[in-house]
Amino acid sequence: MAHLTTFEKKLDHLFLDRTYNLRSKLGLKRCGPKPQITRKKIDKAIEELQDLASNILAKGLAKKEFDENTGNKKRRKIKGRGWKKQKLLFDQWFKKTFPKQNELVYVFWNNKKCVYVGRTGKGGSRPTSHFSKKWCKITSVDIYPAKSKSHTPKLECLAVHYFKPRENNYKPSERKWTKKCPLCLIHKHIESDLRIIFRINKAKKSQKNRGEF
Numbered sequence: 001m002a003h004l005t006t007f008e009k010k011l012d013h014l015f016l017d018r019t020y021n022l023r024s025k026l027g028l029k030r031c032g033p034k035p036q037i038t039r040k041k042i043d044k045a046i047e048e049l050q051d052l053a054s055n056i057l058a059k060g061l062a063k064k065e066f067d068e069n070t071g072n073k074k075r076r077k078i079k080g081r082g083w084k085k086q087k088l089l090f091d092q093w094f095k096k097t098f099p100k101q102n103e104l105v106y107v108f109w110n111n112k113k114c115v116y117v118g119r120t121g122k123g124g125s126r127p128t129s130h131f132s133k134k135w136c137k138i139t140s141v142d143i144y145p146a147k148s149k150s151h152t153p154k155l156e157c158l159a160v161h162y163f164k165p166r167e168n169n170y171k172p173s174e175r176k177w178t179k180k181c182p183l184c185l186i187h188k189h190i191e192s193d194l195r196i197i198f199r200i201n202k203a204k205k206s207q208k209n210r211g212e213f
Contacts, residue, residue, distance in 0.1 A: 007052040014045050018198055042198050049194070050187045054161050062162040062183055069155055070105065071145035078138055087128040090141070094126060103146040105155045107163055108138045114163040119156040121149070135167050150178045157181035 016023075017035035024034075054062075076093055080086040098104065103121035107114060108130070115138055120126055127143075130136050144159075146152040160168050161183045171184075 003052050003055040007049060007056065010045065010048060010052070014194075014198065037198060042194065045198075046191050046194050049190055053186055053190060054183060057183055057186065058162050058164075062158045065182060066144075066155060066158045066162060069147050069151045071147060074143040074145075075140055076143070077140045083131045083136070087131045090128050090131070091126070094128070094143075098143070098145075103149045103152045105144045105146060105152065105159055107142040107144070107159060108136070108165070109140045109142065110138050114165045116167045117156060117159045117163060117165045119152050121146075121152055152178070154179040154181045157184060 018037055020035055074097055076090060076097075078086050078090065080089045103119070105117065105119045106127045108116040108127070115135065116130060118127065118130070127141055144155070146155055157171070158181055159165075161181070
């Protein structure tokens with residue numbers, strides 16, 4: 001509820017800034033300097049509202065979609081001293097538990113904090129390919145089998161939205177003919193709607209730069 005309230009307040013504040021000139025003509029001015037609607041301000045607002053949308057929908061839409069399209073979770077505690085020993089023991093368990101080339105989503109944990117989300121399958125690397133990285137200080141790994149190959153990229157993206165991993169600094173890659181992440185589609189709608197509502201008139205801006213009024 002708190003995220004939803006913040007989303008509404010930010011959207012309302014942006015709308016008040018956009019309608020400042022209209023309201024001021026009717027004597028409905030606000031205190032303080034005249035607000036400016038710039039491309040930088042719109043870009044920042046879009047990013048903030050998309051983050052809030054993720055927080056609002058993560059435990060509902062993202063979790064529901066993720067749970068419906070994954071099989072039974074397998075958890076493996078990390079054993080061994082040093083990443084080489086941990087890699088060896090994990091690979092032995094992984095080969096035994098998943099003998100075929102499965103479509104999987106994996107989640108790295110450091111106690112209760114999510115560290116990283118990835119996927120493996122056809123052409124994908126195994127979870128242990130990350131074990132040698134400096135940030136890979138983990139205590140357990142959760143493995144989720146995808147119910148369909150077409151859902152794997154979407155499931156990886158949903159897991160990023162839901163678990164909020166610390167080390168995922170990029171949007172998961174997509175494949176042709178695979179299902180799209182519903183939360184990312186909502187992000188696109190937010191950006192599209194805001195750019196239409198608060199569009200910057202390029203023609204007027206270029207005229208002003210040339211000194212034409």
